[in-house]
Amino acid sequence: MKIGQILCLASLLIGLSCQTVSSQNLTPAQTREDLSYLKRKLDLLHPGMGYYTPQPQMEQLYDSLYNRLTAPMDYQAFYHHVSPFITALKDGHTNLNHHKHYFNKHTRYVPFFIRPVESSYFISHNVSVDTSLRRGTELLTINNRAIADLHHELMNADHSGSDGDNLTGRQQWSLVQFADYYAAWYGSMDSITITYRRSGDTTIRRTQLSCPTLREFRSTMRDRYSSEIDRLAQQSNLSVRVVDTLTRTAVLRVSSFMGLKKKDPFQWAFNRRLKRAFKQLREDNIQNLVVDMQGNGGGIVLNSARLLRYWMPKRFRMMEQETMKRAARNELITRWNPVSALNFSLQYKADHSGGFSSRSGHRRYRPHHKDAFKGNLYLLMNGASFSAATTVLAKTLDAGIGTFIGEASGSAYWGDFAGHFKTVTLPNSRLQVRIPLKKMTHAVTADRANGFTVEPDFTVTRSYDDLMTNRDYILDYTLQLIRQGVVARHPTRPRSLQAYRMLSGNSSSTQ
Numbered sequence: 001m002k003i004g005q006i007l008c009l010a011s012l013l014i015g016l017s018c019q020t021v022s023s024q025n026l027t028p029a030q031t032r033e034d035l036s037y038l039k040r041k042l043d044l045l046h047p048g049m050g051y052y053t054p055q056p057q058m059e060q061l062y063d064s065l066y067n068r069l070t071a072p073m074d075y076q077a078f079y080h081h082v083s084p085f086i087t088a089l090k091d092g093h094t095n096l097n098h099h100k101h102y103f104n105k106h107t108r109y110v111p112f113f114i115r116p117v118e119s120s121y122f123i124s125h126n127v128s129v130d131t132s133l134r135r136g137t138e139l140l141t142i143n144n145r146a147i148a149d150l151h152h153e154l155m156n157a158d159h160s161g162s163d164g165d166n167l168t169g170r171q172q173w174s175l176v177q178f179a180d181y182y183a184a185w186y187g188s189m190d191s192i193t194i195t196y197r198r199s200g201d202t203t204i205r206r207t208q209l210s211c212p213t214l215r216e217f218r219s220t221m222r223d224r225y226s227s228e229i230d231r232l233a234q235q236s237n238l239s240v241r242v243v244d245t246l247t248r249t250a251v252l253r254v255s256s257f258m259g260l261k262k263k264d265p266f267q268w269a270f271n272r273r274l275k276r277a278f279k280q281l282r283e284d285n286i287q288n289l290v291v292d293m294q295g296n297g298g299g300i301v302l303n304s305a306r307l308l309r310y311w312m313p314k315r316f317r318m319m320e321q322e323t324m325k326r327a328a329r330n331e332l333i334t335r336w337n338p339v340s341a342l343n344f345s346l347q348y349k350a351d352h353s354g355g356f357s358s359r360s361g362h363r364r365y366r367p368h369h370k371d372a373f374k375g376n377l378y379l380l381m382n383g384a385s386f387s388a389a390t391t392v393l394a395k396t397l398d399a400g401i402g403t404f405i406g407e408a409s410g411s412a413y414w415g416d417f418a419g420h421f422k423t424v425t426l427p428n429s430r431l432q433v434r435i436p437l438k439k440m441t442h443a444v445t446a447d448r449a450n451g452f453t454v455e456p457d458f459t460v461t462r463s464y465d466d467l468m469t470n471r472d473y474i475l476d477y478t479l480q481l482i483r484q485g486v487v488a489r490h491p492t493r494p495r496s497l498q499a500y501r502m503l504s505g506n507s508s509s510t511q
Helices: 005-024 028-045 055-065 073-086 147-157 168-176 178-186 214-224 226-234 268-283 303-308 328-332 341-348 387-398 462-468 472-481 498-506
Strands: 095-097 112-117 120-125 136-141 190-195 205-210 240-243 247-253 287-291 319-324 348-350 354-360 378-382 403-406 415-425 432-442 456-460
Touching: 028 073, 028 415, 028 432, 055 073, 112 168, 112 178, 112 268, 112 462, 120 147, 120 214, 120 462, 136 147, 147 168, 147 178, 168 178, 168 456, 214 226, 240 268, 240 456, 240 472, 247 268, 247 472, 268 303, 303 387, 319 415, 328 341, 328 415, 328 432, 341 348, 378 387, 378 472, 387 432, 403 472, 415 498, 456 472
Parallel strands: 247 287, 287 378, 378 403, 403 456
Antiparallel strands: 095 432, 112 120, 120 136, 136 190, 190 205, 240 247, 319 354, 319 432, 348 354, 415 432
């Protein structure tokens, strides 16, 4: 058989297997085996079982879900059935995902991006063949479901990026990735029927739209919105731009704390770019620094500590403690790598709980001096500012510096469950669940918190005009504060809230 025929046959078999998994009927025995397997793995590995939802409630929920598995169930229905058990953990790092072939080149997606303004929803970017659906078109229903109801269902079906009862992370991600969320929860659809209202028109219209594949989606985005894509590309991670020479204001974009290179265990590339950024800020004599962490989902804690070194007033620790359950050790040690056992022993020690704690938990970081920023610090955040991004926000708030603008971050002020992860695959449905292995407690003082998450000093919301102009409304509002000389906390000086109180009665942007 020729190589081309072999590849075609292999591709066909893979495709058929994917369809089989997605469309199969699982027996009650199979679904019960999967659910009990998941419960066992969570109990063994997850450091936050019972933390946000008491353990008795988790047990009661599990029993209820298990006892209802009495009839055959198709794959998508079982995905919906398992979801409440994962979301009950209220942990933004624990994710329920489809089997690895669920999304493929044939999957079709809702053909637009949606953004909210107050209680309404509007199309911000349209990739459908109907080009009359311009930015600002109010979207009312999809397949006879109100958009508000769909949004509520999707954000409650997936707790990713939002800890505890905090809503901002779920609200953000379920709209930013609406097309992905919709396909995951409802499945791929060739077309959808929508009702909508055009800008300035009260007439409710109805139309049917074809749903594009991912390749088609991306291609149309590049064709229609190339200028926006190019502008965003210029604002790369750790990029600096001076936005107001009169007030000596610059924006440092920190979109991620992940490494800049795949093979860089010591994160030297990230550190070098960070050094260049703050050197530029010093040379440009910047007095007001806007650190934009909107949409920063986190990454490597070491990199977040490196950023903090440029404005923290004294030596600091990132974590009070980092702990994991005993069974997590087996997930970090592999037989094929004999060095892994030694590495684990160097990094962790047994603790009084029967698990393990990090040996480097009390590591202190020394602030920079030469290129340290000592001016007014403004931090932009939203619900998608999660994990290591929230760590930076929490440590800065704990130090009593910075002005926080936007909306509450996605993670908790106290810390989160993250660090190392184990992805388990359920034996029959092949559903995948990512489980964090470490409880990471921030080295912060509890009574310095301004909420469960890090809350903004100035809450800013999108207006219809912001939507239509595609304006960075949180940055615009921040620049207004800077021009007025408003700060919530002075750098390295006792906290002053005089300016804050001046605006506290009007702390929402409704431009």
